[in-house]
Amino acid sequence: VVGVVAAWLRKLPGAVWSQLERAIIVTATLDSRNDLFPAFVTWLNDQRFGQRSRWFTVVQAPAEVAEDDTAPDDAPPLKYSPAPGFHLFWYRQRLMWMQREIAMNLQVVETVHLSALFTSRRTMEELLESVARHAGEQRAHRLTLYTVDRWGEDWRMADSKPRRSLDSVVLDEGVAQQLHDDIHEFFSRREWYGQMGIPWRRGYLFHGPPGTGKTSAAYALAAELRLKLCALSLANPKLNDNTLADLLQRTPPRSLILIEDIDAFFSAREKQDERMHISFSGLLNALDGVGAQEGRIIVLTTNHRARLDPALIRPGRIDMEVELGLASAKQLAQLMLRFHPTAAERIAALARQYPDKSLSPAQIQQMLIGADSFDDAEAALRSAFAHHGR
Numbered sequence: 518v519v520g521v522v523a524a525w526l527r528k529l530p531g532a533v534w535s536q537l538e539r540a541i542i543v544t545a546t547l548d549s550r551n552d553l554f555p556a557f558v559t560w561l562n563d564q565r566f567g568q569r570s571r572w573f574t575v576v577q578a579p580a581e582v583a584e585d586d587t588a589p590d591d592a593p594p595l596k597y598s599p600a601p602g603f604h605l606f607w608y609r610q611r612l613m614w615m616q617r618e619i620a621m622n623l624q625v626v627e628t629v630h631l632s633a634l635f636t637s638r639r640t641m642e643e644l645l646e647s648v649a650r651h652a653g654e655q656r657a658h659r660l661t662l663y664t665v666d667r668w669g670e671d672w673r674m675a676d677s678k679p680r681r682s683l684d685s686v687v688l689d690e691g692v693a694q695q696l697h698d699d700i701h702e703f704f705s706r707r708e709w710y711g712q713m714g715i716p717w718r719r720g721y722l723f724h725g726p727p728g729t730g731k732t733s734a735a736y737a738l739a740a741e742l743r744l745k746l747c748a749l750s751l752a753n754p755k756l757n758d759n760t761l762a763d764l765l766q767r768t769p770p771r772s773l774i775l776i777e778d779i780d781a782f783f784s785a786r787e788k789q790d791e792r793m794h795i796s797f798s799g800l801l802n803a804l805d806g807v808g809a810q811e812g813r814i815i816v817l818t819t820n821h822r823a824r825l826d827p828a829l830i831r832p833g834r835i836d837m838e839v840e841l842g843l844a845s846a847k848q849l850a851q852l853m854l855r856f857h858p859t860a861a862e863r864i865a866a867l868a869r870q871y872p873d874k875s876l877s878p879a880q881i882q883q884m885l886i887g888a889d890s891f892d893d894a895e896a897a898l899r900s901a902f903a904h905h906g907r
Contacts, residue, residue: 542632543641549627552674552769553645556652557629561615562598566606570599601627608644611636624668660740663747663769669755672747672769680740686733687851687878692839696721696734699837700742700814704771707812717811720804720834724822725841728879731818732777734841739773744814747774751782751800752790758799765803766810773814780819785826797826805834843874844881849898852878856885856894867895872902 547554561567578594605614616630633641659677666673683693703719710717723731739746747768756764768774782790786797804815817835819825830838844852850868854861884901888894 542634543636543638544630544632545641545645547629547631549625550671553649553652554627554629555674557645557648558598560648560651562596564606564608566604566608567599568597570604572600572602572604573597574600608633611640660736661745663745663772665749665753665756665764667755669753669760670763672764672767678736678740681737683734683737683741686730686737687844687848687855688730688734688841689845690847692841693734696738696837696839697741700738703814704742704812716805718805718813718815720815720836721817722822722830722835722838723816723818723841724838725820726843726877727820728877729841729843730878731841732775734839735773735775735816735818738816739775742773744771744773745769747772749774749776751776751779751795752792754792754794757794758796758802761795761799762803765813768810768813770812773816775816775818777818778820779817779829780821780824783826783829784824786828797829801828801834844876844878846871846873848878849876849881852881852885853894857891860891863891863895867898870902871898876901 547557549555574597576596576598578596599615599617601617601619603614603616605612607613612634613636614632616632618628618630620626620628631641658680660680661674662676662678663672664675665671683697686693700719707717723734725731736746738744745768749764751761765774780789782788782793782795783797783800788797817830822830822838829835846868849871850864853864853867857864880901881898884897885894888897
């Protein structure tokens with residue numbers, strides 16, 4: 518009994534100190550598997566103590582695109598951040614400290630323990646909420662792009678791009694508005710889907726020849742409706758039926774999942790790429806199986822609709838098909854007006870001579886980009902018209 522009591526008394530000071538520590542110190546833990554982590558690191562690097570830390574790491578940021586010949590193209594900017602370890606600092610007249618750690622096992626996980634003395638939990642929560650708001654404000658006018666991580670286990674935020682409106686993609690008349698209205702209606706009818714017992718999911722198939730704006734339409738649609746864009750390649754060797762189903766169950770909220778050139782992976786039900794470890798039945802189950810996530814948008818694109826198995830594009834998996842064909846005369850005029858807004862009359866005359874549906878929007882845009890003047894653009898287009906006539 519004396520031994521047991523003595524052992525307990527030896528632990529008592531540590532237990533008392535642990536409780537006292539929790540009473541006067543508040544600690545928040547974040548790790549790199551959480552989407553908030555990059556936002557926190559950005560916030561940390563922007564703080565005065567982050568910029569003045571004498572113990573820091575340095576990485577080479579991606580090189581910026583040079584805008585003129587004098588801009589250095591071989592000296593990408595450097596980024597600095599407090600190094601892994603213990604850091605003590607003052608923030609808004611409060612004593613705070615941070616323990617930054619990196620663990621390497623099957624994957625690299627970075628963890629930050631952020632602590633403050635004589636501070637309430639709510640104060641720490643407000644600090645982290647301000648970090649999240651700051652990150653949200655920075656991304657408010659940008660499209661967030663997610664891809665699958667290198668282990669094929671989770672989504673990671675890969676990039677953010679300036680938002681572009683759906684009007685920036687020159688589609689056939691009424692197509693853009695139809696897509697916009699359909700997705701708006703989908704998100705506004707969540708309760709109705711539940712009452713009717715219908716899975717709250719929406720699938721789209723964009724099909725048409727190459728260069729007709731299928732990918733651009735998906736990007737612009739996600740940007741217009743402030744959706745996150747999750748780009749998924751079925752050729753990823755890390756993906757199999759189980760990991761694919763798991764990924765599609767855990768996409769970020771309000772996401773548009775884009776799978777491009779689906780005919781390049783499956784023609785009918787046969788695999789077209791030997792790198793794939795995904796079966797056709799595994800793909801179907803991931804798209805709309807029992808565990809498929811609700812509230813998400815799937816967009817499939819293909820250049821060859823006829824090659825797709827009917828089971829893949831049946832109603833329920835694909836709710837709306839949109840054909841994006843070669844450019845009409847109206848699309849030709851709209852594209853040219855963007856490059857030459859002062860030549861409306863000449864453009865209208867040229868559009869009247871255009872053999873309808875003879876060129877893709879990408880072909881027209883490339884000719885306009887390569888022309889130094891309207892005369893050059895007109896000559897290039899007329900030559901294309903004549904070639905098409907032959």
